[in-house]
Amino acid sequence: MTDADAFTLVSRALPDGSVVGPPQLVASQGGQNLSPDLAWSGAPEGTRSFAVTCYDPDAPTGSGFWHWIAWDVPAATTSLPAGLEREHPGIRQAVNDFGNPGYDGPEPPAGPPHRYVFTVHALPVEHLDADPAAPHVAARFAIFTQQLASTSFTATYQVSEEHTRG
Template sequence: MTQNTFTLTSSAVPDGSVLAHDQVGEPAGGPSISPDLSWSGAPEGTRSFAITCYDPDAPTGSGFWHWIAWDIPASTTSLPAGLPRDADGLVQGVSDAGEPGYTGAFPPAGEEHRYVFTVHALPVETLGVDAEAPHVQARFAIHTQALASASVTATYRADD
């Protein structure tokens, strides 16, 4: 019996890389463009996907959420770079920066932070969470229901 392996890849954000200028946030001088993401090997029973980008090193005590998107149809296996904040076919929540969609990296000067991009396979077509709801509601639904998750991690250091 062959076991499927759920994997996530990105040409813009290879695992272990340094974030490119495109994925850096406006406060750090970048354009805040979401990276391309591609995934394969979703487990049986997957009915939708969710995407998160999390900085566990942010000096908040609870990290910083740069991207939360959900209700991505199970037939989808990739998202293009530069996904519009109002893209059809998915819900994008409000990041910790207070804006919908992807918010690029902007760590404090002199600090290197990790950025964990994760795709989550879910057993439901919809989370039933509005885009305007606090993203903790979507994250709770994602993390308590995920059939599988796959991640890539990149770093970024702001200039002193």
């Protein structure tokens, strides 16, 4: 087993393969718009901080939809609570594709289910050289080009045609 194989991520609110429930959905979907709790273990040697992302690869944009990009999570941290504040001390969060800093939950168009990929990235730096006010692609570039390892789980959510006619 390699270090990357030992790196795992779980959530009580969103077990891998589950359907996103009201606490994590945006208000327009009847939700509370709270980020899920996350807990990870087995980070590789040399980890000095973590980043967290949530991405919908099924969004009809040609490039997916980014719901959450956070970084500078201290290396001693192994979990985040549900409902992490948009301005959490010590953790930097980019403006997501909704135009807000921090987490915003699913709000897909009616149609087939969308996947929401939550990932924790182990980084070899204590502080990522990225500006939260800049477009999040800069932070994502820094995260993805430097990561030592990552671990993910996927949840789904679907809006039915009937829901939109309501």
